[in-house]
Amino acid sequence: MFFKYIVVGAGLSGSVISERIARVLGEAVLVIEKRGHIGGNCYDERNRHGIILHRYGPHLFHTDDEEVFSYLSQFTEWDIYQHRVLALIDGRKVPVPFNFTSMDILFPEALSKRVQEILLNHYEIGIRVPVLDLLNHQNEEVRFVARYVYEKVFLGYTIKQWGKRPEEIDPSVIARVPIVIGKDDRYFHDRYQCVPRYGYTELIRRMLDHPKIKLLLNTDFREIGRLQNGKVYVFDREFHGTLIYTGPIDELFDYCFGPLPYRSLKFDFEELEIPWFQEVATVNYPNDYNFTRITEFKHIHTVESKRTVILKEYPKDYEILKDVPCYPIFTTEARRSYEAYESLLRSFPLIIPLGRLAEYRYYDMDDAVARALRVFREKFHNA
Ligand SMILES: Cc1cc2nc3c(=O)[nH]c(=O)nc-3n(C[C@H](O)[C@H](O)[C@H](O)COP(=O)(O)OP(=O)(O)OC[C@H]3O[C@@H](n4cnc5c(N)ncnc54)[C@H](O)[C@@H]3O)c2cc1C
Structure with missing residues (x-):
């Protein structure tokens, strides 16, 4: 097989490791992504009025990690943005954290x-x-x-x-x-709080824009690959390279130890013919209505427009292969199943699990980048 490296998933984790393999090692990488777009859950897009929308819920970048910030800065200019959240409590909007x-x-x-x-x-x-x-x-x-x-x-x-x-x-x-203790009403207090000027998708597109990276969208790994007796087969031929897998670990093994539980969200976008809807980017509704929060994207990526777009998030149970797995539910049983998958994975030495779905962890974006950089160093580029 031509490729020594195959990366499953073009989310942030898969994209960082692909970029490092291509640029630092100079090796060819095949990236397989089942969705029709790159970026995983960080995916954003401009609507017809130029407003940047985060399709899988608001994504606010914040980090104290110098290495992560300077790594990502190679692929984007930043706009300073400090997230502020209000919550509707007894009919009044108040800052949270309280x-x-x-x-x-x-x-x-x-x-x-x-x-x-x-x-x-x-x-x-x-x-x-x-x-x-x-x-x-x-x-x-x-x-x-x-x-x-x-x-x-x-x-x-x-x-x-x-x-x-x-x-x-x-x-x-x-x-x-x-x-x-005090009046600091910022949601995060990390040293770096900002958003990529042209959005996360553009940042990740630049990351993947390398002659050694080949991207296959709309392709589920399960369509082209299978695992058998400790070996990986791709297009029905044994694969001898390294497979970096960033999809759900339970799905990789056909849920043989049961599905890992997640909480999911229904995302309801509304375009409104008014310039602004609310005072800050996010307002939480802890006690009223069925949604948890409303986000107005123009506060995050500023743009001149007479219209605005808001997003209401409705939490829901997660249905396998139908919903987006958003938040892992760390029950004792879930931890046990995860450990069973992890130990099964050890019989496949060519596979490296990476990212929030394969490692069954909640990673913020900076954690995901830091983890991918570390795995790259430890496994491929022992510096
Ligand atoms: C609602 C929500 C809000 C968030 N807000 C923030 C925030 O404000 N700040 C922050 O720092 N972080 C936030 N995060 C976390 C952030 O989304 C993650 O850190 C980031 O997406 C991790 O990237 P990943 O590549 O590990 O996973 P993912 O983004 O899930 O990428 C995995 C990719 O693998 C693909 N894939 C899966 N299975 C297969 C398969 N079989 N074949 C091919 N491709 C496959 C998927 O389609 C996906 O593109 C939020 C997460 C959620 C759910």
Whole structure:
């Protein structure tokens, strides 16, 4: 076979590793992608009014990782963008993560000031304190505010997002809900927060634009490849190179240890004949309506237009081969099945699993890039 490297999936993980193999090793790579487009879940496109839309939900790039930022900067110019989110709580829109401004909007002034003073005496300004810590605070008013945040900001959102009660969910999810000490209303606090000027698809297109990379869209690996007795067959011939697989690991093995559970989303885009719909890019609805949040894309990629586009996200159960697998559900059973797939994979030494679906992890974009760069270094370019 002509190609020494085959990469399944042209998402961010598959594209980074393909780019490295082509550019650093100078080797030819065949990239196989089952969708009709590159970019995986980071895919975005311009509508007829020039508004950039993220087809699989809003994607905000943020990282503290210098290497990831400088690597990606080879393929894009950036626009500075700091994400801000509001949540509709008891009919008022307040900043989340919950901070002193949110407190001032929702509580009587005297109570808000007293609680803020206690918090400022206990914690450094700017830090994010897990709500769980404050639920057990010695002061009754602090506990009251923490309980309110937990119930009104977190509980409803979590039940909608996961279709479960919080106690059925991994405790680390609850532990992460923060209250900000101060008025910093940015959603992320990483050093680099920005969006690629021409969108993620263009960034990834430039990454894959290399004479050594051949891209096959609309092709499911299962149509051209199969696994048998520790060997990989492609177009019915034994493949002796390296297969980097970024698709779902359970699908690769025909779900022999059962499907790995995911939560999915229904994405509902609406084009509106008004210039702006809401104050910030994302407004969360923890307690009202069936959707979790509304995103207005013009806030993320600014553009002059008399129209705007919003996206409502409706969480739903995941149906295999039909829905987009969005968020892994880390139950004990799921972890066990994943380990079974992982150990089966060890009998296929030519296959390297990479990315959020093959490794059954939640990776932010910077994590996915960092992971692909690391795998490249460790497996192919021992520096
Ligand atoms: C709703 C949502 C919002 C998110 N928001 C953010 C955010 O704001 N910031 C952030 O940093 N990250 C965000 N992420 C995470 C981000 O999407 C991931 O980090 C990134 O997509 C990981 O890329 P990947 O290549 O590992 O996976 P994917 O993007 O899923 O790519 C895998 C690719 O493999 C292809 N494939 C699968 N099976 C096969 C097969 N059998 N044959 C051929 N091709 C196949 C798929 O079609 C897909 O293109 C978000 C994720 C979701 C779900």
